[in-house]
Amino acid sequence: MSATVRAAFIGGGFMARVHTRASRAAGAELVALTSSTPDSAAAAARSLGVQRSAPTVQDLTSEPDFDVVHICSPNHLHAEHTLAALKAGAHVICEKPLATTAAAAAELTRAAQQAGRIAAVPFVYRYHPQIRQARFRISQGQLGQLLTLDASYLQDWLLDADDVNWRTRTADGGASRAFADIGSHLCDLIEFVTGRRIRRLTARTRTVHGQRRDTTVTNEDIAAVLVELSNGALGSLLISQTAPGRKNSLTLEMHGTKESLRFEQERPEELWIGSRRGSRVELRDPDTAGPDASRLPSLPAGHPLGYQDAFTAFVTDVYAAMRGAHPEGLPTFSDGLRAARLTEAVLASAAADGAWQETPYGDPNPTE
Incomplete structure (x- = not known):
């Protein structure tokens, strides 16, 4: 090279x-x-x-x-x-x-x-430093035992029947749209941050607009999913591309026996940390962050980083891997395959009136 x-x-x-x-x-x-x-x-x-x-x-x-x-x-x-x-x-x-x-x-x-x-595969939300900080806290046991999670990914760009995109055509976008497009990001973050796989799930989907201009639509606008993780933790996921006012609202909240953590993609500099004795918002600061969170920022604390910065950090890691490095948390085709299997499980559950689908896969190591 x-x-x-x-x-x-x-x-x-x-x-x-x-x-x-x-x-x-x-x-x-x-x-x-x-x-x-x-x-x-x-x-x-x-x-x-x-x-x-x-x-x-x-x-x-x-x-x-x-x-x-x-x-x-x-x-x-x-x-x-x-x-x-x-x-x-x-x-x-x-x-x-x-x-x-x-x-x-x-x-x-x-x-x-x-x-x-x-x-x-660009699961780039992994590259927000505060996501890495949440992962670090969990790997160090600060969350305690993970009990539940509440997650959503909401957009409104396909709210109206006149909103058309090639993704709404199954031949071009695939059998799944909302879940494959944005729900996959949510599931990747859940497994990456917690270090636990989704063991099984039950799902319902809805196509709000069966006709968009001259396009007959069969892939979903909305998916609601209940998940059970490999340690028994339970979670709810709501994915929608028809949520008025929500532009790119990815939210992941996790509740453990010691503390809770909440990350919102539209407020990427913040990590909310909750406890019975008080809660606080921790701002990104490489000087106090874990080693993986502190390596990613291209700017010092107080200079906001966003989506494009996360994408650049991802591409930088890919290029480093091409030169022989082994960057922490690089999402590979194996992660893309995992997302495809979860997508098919969601579609299968929805087609079977919410029947539980097993999604066996070994846990990732949160410290690798």
């Missing part, structure tokens, strides 16, 4: 803008981009400051002048584009969901392992 990481991009929409900003901030050279058409690829490359555009994915991968490919294309193309990038010898960062089925996600995970490439 070259001294400077050379990055290529598949896709030219919103997530490509996020990825290119993060890649540039992480010190990469942005060498190539392709999109849905040659014209859109050329326009996106100019707009995003990428050196060249390629008319198609085949054209991009036939000239592998890159070390890593960021895949920001629609969900149904992730598997095809990931395999093309791996075949070209590249490391891969693939947007979630990793694939629209667990079987396809498993195939991609195996392919990346066989290719010996770094393969990551």
